[in-house]
Amino acid sequence: MADFQTLLAKQSFIELSARERAKALLDENSFRELLDPFAGMMSPWLPKQNIVPQADDGVVVAKGTLQQKPVVIISIEGIFQGGSLGEVGGAKIAGVLELAAEDNRKGIPTAAILLLETGGVRLQEANLGLAAIAEIQAAIVALRQYQPVIAVIAGSVGCFGGMSIAAALCSYLIMTQEGRLGLNGPQVIEQEAGVQEYDSKDRPFIWSITGGQQRAASGLVDAYVEDDRQQIKQQILQYLTQGLPDLHRSSNYDFYLNHLQGVDTTEQATPLQVRTLYQGEQA
Secondary structure, three states: OHHHHHHHHOOOOOOOOHHHHHHHHOOOOOOEEEOOHHHOOOOOOOHHHOOOOOOOOOEEEEEEEEOOEEEEEEEEOOOOHHHOEOHHHHHHHHHHHHHHHHHHHOOOOOEEEEEOOEOOEOHHHHHHHHHHHHHHHHHHHHHOOOOOEEEEEOOOOOEOOHHHHHHHHOOEEEEEOOOEEOOOOHHHHHHHHOOOOOOOOOHHHHHHHHEHHHHHHOOOOOEEEOOOHHHHHHHHHHHHHHOOOOOOHHHOHHHHHHHHOOOOOOOOOOHHHHHHHHHHHHO
8 A cells, every 4th residue: 555655746847847857956936937938049050951840948957945955956957859958948958057166256156956868969959959968067067166056957858969978977866767878869870871770669678778777777867767856856966965976977987998899899788788887897
């Protein structure tokens, strides 16, 4: 009966929209959106290709508090253009991260939370989008000198492309079973390497390689949680209280380079081989 009651009490995080996810994590009535849809910040490039734009370009940025701790929160809408990032959305993210860094320089200890649901750069805005993602990555590295930058990859859109690098630069990375993390998406790999190398329709295989459970077992993320609003919020709070890690994952590049040098790239690695690569006998 207890398990049944626990199941009923759970509230899905994945089912929420980008704006609802941000509000669900912040203290009540502390959500203050920056450049909301009424600001009309949308891509000028999509209408030229007969694509209907969105007034916030699929990116919600806000300031607020979490247990009275000041934070900026960034939430990407995965159902708009696959969560892809273009000029406007990327500038919003980079701008709010820079704002948080400026707050810290003024003595306001502002951390950042990124809710990532993105396939990477928007193809219609490739060069501008790539430039924006580079600015986001630089802003993350600048902010993490002061306060934790915490990323959450919860939904099945996952996090790919240049934004997967941005996720790896964060102080802490949280994933659910439904989330995915990889440099290239399944369709891109299949297109370039062939279906025998990577079948983009083989969902169990894809999740066994890039899913949250596999990434956690490989030590590439810091926390593996259920799709539950309260559990995700508590995990974020734990990291905010904990402060900066002793060593950011991206600064431990010698460890990863040494391990990757011995990988046989002529064959598709199995999930167990990937785990063993990073975890050794502990896998």
